[in-house]
Amino acid sequence: MKKLAKDARVILLHHSTGGCVWRGGVPEWFAQYNAENGTNYQISETAFPSKEPYGWKNYPYDYWNLWVAHAGDQPFMQEPTLEMLSREYDVISFKHCFPVSKILPGTGTGDVADETKRLENYKRQYDALKAKMHEFPDTRFVVWTAAALVEAVTNRDEGQRTRQFVDWIKNEWNQPGDNIFVWDFYELETEGGLFLKPEYAAGEQDCHPAEPFCQRAATSFCEAVVAATQTT
Numbered sequence: 001m002k003k004l005a006k007d008a009r010v011i012l013l014h015h016s017t018g019g020c021v022w023r024g025g026v027p028e029w030f031a032q033y034n035a036e037n038g039t040n041y042q043i044s045e046t047a048f049p050s051k052e053p054y055g056w057k058n059y060p061y062d063y064w065n066l067w068v069a070h071a072g073d074q075p076f077m078q079e080p081t082l083e084m085l086s087r088e089y090d091v092i093s094f095k096h097c098f099p100v101s102k103i104l105p106g107t108g109t110g111d112v113a114d115e116t117k118r119l120e121n122y123k124r125q126y127d128a129l130k131a132k133m134h135e136f137p138d139t140r141f142v143v144w145t146a147a148a149l150v151e152a153v154t155n156r157d158e159g160q161r162t163r164q165f166v167d168w169i170k171n172e173w174n175q176p177g178d179n180i181f182v183w184d185f186y187e188l189e190t191e192g193g194l195f196l197k198p199e200y201a202a203g204e205q206d207c208h209p210a211e212p213f214c215q216r217a218a219t220s221f222c223e224a225v226v227a228a229t230q231t232t
Helices: 018-023 026-037 060-067 082-088 119-133 156-175 185-190 211-230
Strands: 009-012 042-047 093-094 140-143 180-183 202-205 206-209
Touching: 009 018, 009 185, 018 026, 018 042, 018 206, 026 119, 026 211, 042 119, 042 185, 060 082, 082 093, 093 180, 093 211, 119 156, 140 211, 180 211, 206 211
Parallel strands: 009 042, 009 093, 093 140, 140 180
Antiparallel strands: 202 206
16 A cells, blocks of 8 residues: 555544544644644545435444445445445545444344344454455545443443454454554543443433543544555
């Protein structure tokens, strides 16, 4: 890979948690970075997928459904495919909302086309997504690890399954030297634990991150994007 141009176009695909981090200072960080470094990074954000007509779901199944099962040059349910996004953006970053961490026990078999939140399904969907992203070697992808839940709305079993998912992404799914970069949002939220730390949460039963945390996370995310563009 070669470094991307200093005017790289970046898109963040997100729902509410991503919006919290964005408002923590992402555009301001890039404005300052550009001014200090003579660059012209252009970063934007959008809700993906939209509530209508697709539905407010951005879990591993949904990215697989939109980008793998319905790949091509035409949108699916009004949502852009990777073929379309890769023509507009040099860096594509995407994430899941915190219900991704409500992972059910496994059944022993995984199905890439099953939207049930199980670790075995997530792994199949992520493997298919990795193969798809590799079809766009000139595009960099910054993938967020799972958003965590506060302990009050989950349990240790779900927390441990989410930790397994995150560890698998970082240690097995992630492939050094390719065009995919993992940003470990989960670790920032949990600091080695299984749940979103109470002091980082918007409320006792609110899994959205609080503003002070989002400011720190925004800086970390921006640094990860720049690092992805400069990796050779």
